[in-house]
Amino acid sequence: MSINLEHISKSYGKVEALKDISFKVHPGELFGLIGPDGAGKTTLFRILTTLLIADEGKANVTDFDVVKDYKSIRKSVGYMPGKFSLYQDLTVEENLTFFATIFGTTIEENYELIKEIYVQIEPFKKRRAGKLSGGMKQKLALCCALIHKPKVLFLDEPTTGVDPVSRKEFWEMLKRLQQKGITILVSTPYMDEAALCDRIALIQDGEILEIDTPINIVKHYPKAIYNIGSKDMYELLQKLKGFENTYTMYPFGEFVHYTDKRDDFNPNELQQYLEENGLKEITIEKTKATIEDTFMELAK
Numbered sequence: 001m002s003i004n005l006e007h008i009s010k011s012y013g014k015v016e017a018l019k020d021i022s023f024k025v026h027p028g029e030l031f032g033l034i035g036p037d038g039a040g041k042t043t044l045f046r047i048l049t050t051l052l053i054a055d056e057g058k059a060n061v062t063d064f065d066v067v068k069d070y071k072s073i074r075k076s077v078g079y080m081p082g083k084f085s086l087y088q089d090l091t092v093e094e095n096l097t098f099f100a101t102i103f104g105t106t107i108e109e110n111y112e113l114i115k116e117i118y119v120q121i122e123p124f125k126k127r128r129a130g131k132l133s134g135g136m137k138q139k140l141a142l143c144c145a146l147i148h149k150p151k152v153l154f155l156d157e158p159t160t161g162v163d164p165v166s167r168k169e170f171w172e173m174l175k176r177l178q179q180k181g182i183t184i185l186v187s188t189p190y191m192d193e194a195a196l197c198d199r200i201a202l203i204q205d206g207e208i209l210e211i212d213t214p215i216n217i218v219k220h221y222p223k224a225i226y227n228i229g230s231k232d233m234y235e236l237l238q239k240l241k242g243f244e245n246t247y248t249m250y251p252f253g254e255f256v257h258y259t260d261k262r263d264d265f266n267p268n269e270l271q272q273y274l275e276e277n278g279l280k281e282i283t284i285e286k287t288k289a290t291i292e293d294t295f296m297e298l299a300k
């Protein structure tokens with residue numbers, strides 16, 4: 001097993017950041033930790049990368065114990081922390097050389113692994129890291145996390161604050177790294193990125209809500225879900241809030257995702273209610289649940 005957690009708990013004073021967390025990540029898997037701010041993702045990463053000790057439970061990374069074998073783990077994993085971790089005053093090249101040196105290696109020795117990513121930032125190699133764009137910083141941080149050829153890669157919210165094009169490119173890079181045999185644990189608050197993982201764990205308030213493949217997670221969604229559209233979104237939300245049979249409703253792109261309390265829900269009845277309440281250009285269409293819908297349902 002590449003990563004194995006058994007009953008891990010961690011508190012900061014009265015705040016229970018992680019409550020009895022157990023799961024496994026298989027070798028070569030791209031595993032996502034999906035949850036909002038404060039869910040406990042960073043705490044989990046810090047425990048697995050040996051920077052923090054859990055109060056209870058045990059964890060292994062590549063067969064090494066996170067407490068007893070911390071030195072071995074540090075040699076065999078790469079960690080890209082959530083907050084920008086590079087030296088802002090060093091250039092791109094200097095940052096990379098620095099990380100290579102502390103792992104007792106050189107850029108040349110491991111160039112093959114980072115090449116594809118590094119060529120994209122090479123034109124800026126004399127630029128200070130602090131002066132790079134968000135997407136460029138992220139690519140440099142990934143190169144630094146890979147410079148010692150880790151077996152397991154930990155990426156804490158690597159795409160937060162990065163533009164959509166760079167986010168897409170980043171996930172394509174992760175897929176290619178996975179094909180090279182690297183096990184990846186990645187956290188993200190973006191539900192669309194969750195669908196790109198082999199398996200995901202939905203996490204909230206230090207607890208795992210569900211673990212499965214993205215496809216199975218949405219299959220478990222218990223209700224029929226509808227896209228409701230109208231010219232006036234604000235009014236639509238207000239009127240749905242006042243409708244006695246509304247079970248859940250929340251904005252989803254240009255629509256509201258709606259579920260009804262009843263199993264024999266008739267969309268025509270809702271259409272009539274909304275029309276009687278002055279709404280115009282109403283559309284009601286059945287849609288498929290997304291990971292976000294499942295998360296909202298489980299987190300209720």
Ligand SMILES: Nc1ncnc2c1ncn2[C@@H]1O[C@H](COP(=O)(O)OP(=O)(O)OP(=O)(O)O)[C@@H](O)[C@H]1O
Nearest residue numbers: 012015016017035036037038039040041042043044
């Ligand atoms: N050093 C600390 N001292 C006290 N409380 C902390 C500390 N670090 C984290 N917490 C609290 O523990 C909980 C989990 O935080 P954590 O940073 O692990 O979550 P997260 O999912 O990574 O969220 P974020 O993306 O906001 O960092 C939060 O309630 C947070 O406020």
